[in-house]
Amino acid sequence: MHVGINAQLLSFGEGYRNGGVSRYIRFLLTELARKPGEHTYTVFVNGQQVIDHLKSLNIQHPQITFVSAPWPEEKPIQRILWEQMTLPTLVKRLQIDVLHSPVNVLPERLPRTCAGVVTLHDLAFLRFPEVLTRAKRIYHQTFTLRSLRRATRLICVSESTRRDAHELAGIPLEKSHTVYPCIDxxxxxxxxxxxxxxxxxxxxxxxxxxxxxxxxxxxxxxxxxxxxxxxxxxxxxxxxxxxxxxxxxxxxxxxxxxxxxxxxxxxxxxxxxxxxxxxxxxxxxxxxxxxxxxxxxxxxxxxxxxxxxxxxxxxxxxxxxxxxxxxxxxxxxxxxxxxxxxxxxxxxxxxxxxxxxxxxxxxxxxFSAQVMVERTLAVYEKAVQRSHSVSLQ
CATH class of the missing domain: 3.40.50.2000 (Glycogen Phosphorylase B;)
Structure with missing residues (x-):
């Protein structure tokens, strides 16, 4: 498979952006660089400095190509526009078989030939909307819910999150898979x-x-x-x-x-x-x-x-x-x-x-990285199989 990974929220800064979801992306890329299997990968990141940092940590492999967007992750409006408007074009041009969005949101218009996998980290914006800013609530209600319903397959970071996706967003249980994050x-x-x-x-x-x-x-x-x-x-x-x-x-x-x-x-x-x-x-x-x-x-x-x-x-x-x-x-x-x-x-x-x-x-x-990546790759494969079967119908 040719796997695309939207790593726009990968950060090496000293702040909350270098938190749980950023580390999830980093550990995923680290383990894939060690054991990429038979697949090739295109990883979309924010800025050449992120690519340089990844390479300085030896997070690289001949089967992995990094592509940089022209703005840093702390500019959310530009990032959202890029992933919704530009990313689908790149996916089509690069003939990507499955696009993984590791943080909740897929582009609205993926090519029909590309399966979509989303990692859902939580549904706090539905469970506890009062603890989020208005901007964050609007973003998730606009993009996250639509992405969960459009995704070919869903990775949930816990059984609790998988149940929430079913109960709160109506996602069929057979469409979602629990894959625990890893410990460094x-x-x-x-x-x-x-x-x-x-x-x-x-x-x-x-x-x-x-x-x-x-x-x-x-x-x-x-x-x-x-x-x-x-x-x-x-x-x-x-x-x-x-x-x-x-x-x-x-x-x-x-x-x-x-x-x-x-x-x-x-x-x-x-x-x-x-x-x-x-x-x-x-x-x-x-x-x-x-x-x-x-x-x-x-x-x-x-x-x-x-x-x-x-x-x-x-x-x-x-x-x-x-x-x-x-x-x-x-x-x-x-x-x-x-x-x-x-x-x-x-x-x-x-x-x-x-x-x-x-x-x-x-x-x-x-909670090892090896277990996380093995199960993640299995979800990619299921998503591509499902996507191909639907396109043949």
Missing amino acids: ERFTAEYNEEKIQEFRRAHGLNDGYILYLGTLEPRKNITRVIEAYARLRETEHRKEKLVLAGGKGWLYDAIFAKIRELGLEEDVLFPGYVADEQQVYWYQAASVFVFPSLYEGFGIPVAEALACGTPVVTSNVSSLPEAGADLALCVDPQETEALSRAIMQGLTDQELRTKCRQQASQIYQR
Whole structure:
């Protein structure tokens, strides 16, 4: 097959754009560059600098060709116009058999000879529209829903997302396939107590810390984390700091207002965007990782933290129990007291901590890049078979 991949949202910047969906694209391309199989690939990216960065990371192969669009991904209007108006023409000219849009949206007018595969990351704009800006809601309601219905095949990043696609968007279950995102192999680094203590000292975290790592946005339920943390300090007299790491997304002012309201300015740290090479240290050195999101298509930070051997507290809703792999402590994200108790258990339960260390490698194998790409290629093949059978009718 000749596979096209619309990697317009691949970013190497230091901000929220280099978050979950960008990493999903990068890990997909990394594994395809290692094992492309019999197929050839044309990958559409934003800017020559992205191509240069990919090559500097040795994400390249003779069977993979990179094509650059003329503007960076932070200009969404231009990007949308390009993928809707120009990309279909390129697909036809290059005789692409299947176009994969790794982030929710296909071009409206694909050639009839080209199958369309969409990766659906979540349906937050339908489940929790209030946590998105108006522009994001309009974009998804305009493009994402239409793409899901037009796609030949749908990749869902969890069983929860697959059910949402069926229940909320009417997508037949036989048209969708669950393919979990992968964990980067750097999260398999061996735990080194001496290096961990050195890392804590360097960041003034000698008493340990409770970590959140992800975009700062309403859906992540961070104000609830702050309330639970305040309760721990008051009732249990815990000395650990709370570290809220990650780039600012949108509608995040309430986070800082809550910290001021509770007088926690000296106890809550914001290291900002965390570079890839630093993430494993932040996870491994954390006393407990907390991620009580209100809704996630998958929630890769949960799996990453578990792969690092760190106890995890997360939500019992949407896909997060899947990411937690029967090892994370799952609680109602709306219950501050339950969240506080679970964090306390993560801090003090030595049996749980030992179990997390022992099962870390199993978590990595469960969410490996090899498994993700093998299952993704199987979806491409099903899509092309379906497309060809329809065109012959």
